[in-house]
Structure formats: structure tokens, C-alpha cells
Amino acid sequence: SQTIHQWPATLVQPVGSPLSLECTVEGTSNPNLYWYRQAAGRGLQLLFYSVGIGQISSEVPQNLSASRPQDRQFILSSKKLLLSDSGFYLCAWSTRVGQPQHFGDGTRLSIL
């Protein structure tokens, strides 16, 4: 069966520090991968999606970037974190764009 892993579960970072969140999927090949941000009490905002290695689509202009160095690995990064980058970050995968997306358990990021 397919599984998705995100780490770390929680992270506290100072303003201006770099960021690297990792997501890996097991049990499937060539998944579509997604990064979302969820503000408290709000829905999910799509940040990036990828349909293959090295292919990244950005949905909103922001201080973050994404990379897909391997088929089942998706990384969310920042060179310098802002206070507004605080939130709950979710990684998801699907077999095809638009099909049910399956989510990891997220990373709670707090910027101080």
C-alpha cells in the first residue's frame, strides 16, 4: 500500500533562517506531488505541484520554493523565513492530477 511521510512534525524557526521540509511517498511510481499551506481555521492553499522529477509549478508568488530531486521526494524550501510563513504545511500525492489526493500528517511551522 502507498504511504506518505512528512517531517518534521513541528518546527520552530527564527525569522531570516532557512527552511527545508521533506516529503516522501512509498508504494507508487511517478506520483503527482503537492505542497499546501493551511492557515488556522482556514482551507488549504495550493503552493506547488509537480507531475514529474524536476517539474515544479508554482501557484502563488511567495517566499518559498519547491524541488523534486527524486521521483517520490518533494522538498519545500526557503532561504529566509518571514513571520508570515508560519502555518501548517501539508504534502499530498495523487496518481493523476485532479484524482483524490492523499495527505501526510503535516508540519506545524512557527516563526519567531
Added chain:
Amino acid sequence: GESVGLHLPTLSVQEGDNSIINCAYSNSASDYFIWYKQESGKGPQFIIDIRSNMDKRQGQRVTVLLNKTVKHLSLQIAATQPGDSAVYFCAERSNDYKLSFGAGTTVTVRA
């Protein structure tokens, strides 16, 4: 742009009663809809989906109804249990095949 929204942000239901969670969508070209359940501190879990060529689909204790005429989607949970307490999201597939999510309804089950 097009958006997905929920009629009520919170729903309180007595244990054992049926729950109905509503969702309105505005993109008449949407052809696929999903309901997710999100428990505190976790990622959303897939509950059930429905395609636009269907009006109703049933799962285990859950039923999704789709009314394309008024662009309305609902999730019915039968015999609501304490474990059903969570935030429920609807999502629609937009024209470019990405999913758009509503803001969520918080369901609280009273013992």
C-alpha cells in the same frame, strides 16, 4: 475566480443522530468532487468522492449528494459517533484539473 464554500463553519450534533454538511460551489464546469475529514493535528483524510455524472454515492455510513442545478454538494453521516468529530472539507476539480478546497465545517459530536 471560482471558489468552493461551505454553508456553515460549525455543526453540533447529538451522538447517534444523522449529520448533514453542506457545500456550495460556483464552477459549473467542475466534474469531480471529494469530501475530506481532518482531525486535529493531522492531514485531511479522503472520505468519499463523486463525479458530476452521478447524483448520489454511498459509502460506509456516509452518503454524498450532488445537485448540479444549484451547484450544491452535501455529506450525510449516519448515526454520528464521537470519532466523527473533525473538520470536513469539500473539494472540487477545476477546469485545469487541480483541486480547490472550501474553508471547512467543524463538526462536534455531543455525548
